[in-house]
Amino acid sequence: xxxxxxxxxxxxxxxxxxxxxxxxxxxxxxxxxxxxxxxxxxxxxxxxxxxxxxxxxxxxxxxxxxxxxxxxxxxxxxxxxxxxxxxxxxxxxxxxxxxxxxxxxxxxxxxxxxxxxxxxxxxxxxxxxxxxxxxxxxxxxxxxxxxxxxxxxxxxxxxxxxxxxxxxxxxxxxxxxxxxxxxxxxxxxxxxxxxxxxxxxxxxxxxxxxxxxxxxxxxxxxxxxxxxxxxxxxxxxxxxxxxxxxxxxxxxxxxxxxxxxxxxxxxxxxxxxxxxxxxxxxxxxxxxxxxxxxxxxxxxxxxxxxxxxxxxxxxxxxxxxx
Numbered sequence: 001x002x003x004x005x006x007x008x009x010x011x012x013x014x015x016x017x018x019x020x021x022x023x024x025x026x027x028x029x030x031x032x033x034x035x036x037x038x039x040x041x042x043x044x045x046x047x048x049x050x051x052x053x054x055x056x057x058x059x060x061x062x063x064x065x066x067x068x069x070x071x072x073x074x075x076x077x078x079x080x081x082x083x084x085x086x087x088x089x090x091x092x093x094x095x096x097x098x099x100x101x102x103x104x105x106x107x108x109x110x111x112x113x114x115x116x117x118x119x120x121x122x123x124x125x126x127x128x129x130x131x132x133x134x135x136x137x138x139x140x141x142x143x144x145x146x147x148x149x150x151x152x153x154x155x156x157x158x159x160x161x162x163x164x165x166x167x168x169x170x171x172x173x174x175x176x177x178x179x180x181x182x183x184x185x186x187x188x189x190x191x192x193x194x195x196x197x198x199x200x201x202x203x204x205x206x207x208x209x210x211x212x213x214x215x216x217x218x219x220x221x222x223x224x225x226x227x228x229x230x231x232x233x234x235x236x237x238x239x240x241x242x243x244x245x246x247x248x249x250x251x252x253x254x255x256x257x258x259x260x261x262x263x264x265x266x267x268x269x270x271x272x273x274x275x276x277x278x279x280x281x282x283x284x285x286x287x288x289x290x291x292x293x294x295x296x297x298x299x300x301x302x303x304x305x306x307x308x309x310x311x312x313x314x315x316x317x318x319x320x321x322x
Contacts (some may be wrong), residue, residue, distance in 0.1 A: 003085050012095040019241050020171040023065050023073050025099025025163060026089035027058040028080035032160035033116075034241045037089040038178045039096050043072035046143045052077060057158050061104045064160035066154075067184040069167035074098045080105075084189065094119040101237070107131075109146065116144045120238060122231075126159045127204065134202035141267040143228035147204045150189035152182070160186065165205055168234045169219060169231050173239035174280050174308070176232035177205075177219035179213065203229060232259060240272075240305060247271045248301070260288045264299055272305065 052058040078085035087109040101127040116123040127133035127149040152161035219231030285304035292298040
């Protein structure tokens with residue numbers, strides 16, 4: 001540093017920016033008493049270390065998510081080895097503000113996938129070491145469950161792949177994560193090309209070491225149906241439905257319950273047009289707004305939407321004549 005030139009450094013906490021949606025992490029905490037888990041918002045790495053310890057799995061997962069999301073993260077700790085408390089922690093996160101919920105530790109607890117399905121959340125977990133990821137994905141077969149492989153190791157050796165993929169998926173609705181670079185000092189466990197292809201065919205999200213650092217090959221759900229295989233399709237759908245619901249709720253509140261069916265239809269069309277301009281959807285069917293037969297004061301909105309999906313793979317077919 002040159003004489004007379006001083007640089008003052010300051011560490012700023014992480015806050016929700018309003019871009020994308022929040023991430024939540026459920027992970028075991030060594031030494032934690034057997035008590036009901038609680039959800040807390042962690043907005044700095046220092047707070048994570050102070051609350052959960054510098055060498056804990058929870059802190060490693062929080063660090064990875066923050067590095068790749070730049071946001072505060074919701075956390076719910078549970079006693080290590082307690083499957084019931086693990087399920088409670090995941091269910092708490094699913095009922096809260098977090099959209100991408102990460103199961104840290106040993107896979108997905110029973111009932112967690114159902115909780116994510118019921119609340120419209122996405123559930124992320126790493127394939128447990130030694131398990132067959134393809135078989136596990138086939139047994140889950142759910143568009144709201146994302147499995148990651150292989151292990152993405154931090155300096156402590158913890159596998160943070162699920163936290164990283166969850167953080168990336170939360171950041172930009174509609175993003176398939178194709179080739180997305182992972183930030184931080186991480187290294188993916190090696191896999192053969194045959195292993196990679198088998199996992200991806202089964203619906204496992206695979207990360208691999210690239211030229212600069214680890215990368216996500218492509219974000220996939222465990223749902224076998226082709227329309228639900230892309231993480232981008234699910235995040236886009238959830239974003240469209242959420243914004244449509246919020247717009248209708250705001251319009252209903254402003255109208256003090258005196259909205260006409262035509263006003264509701266017009267609001268739906270305006271929202272869908274905005275989502276098409278954002279390239280979340282490619283088109284929609286004309287919305288149909290009717291009164292509920294059992295309650296004339298309640299209107300029913302029915303609309304078909306087509307989610308825009310970019311190309312995730314190019315297959316070149318060449319016919320050569322000599």
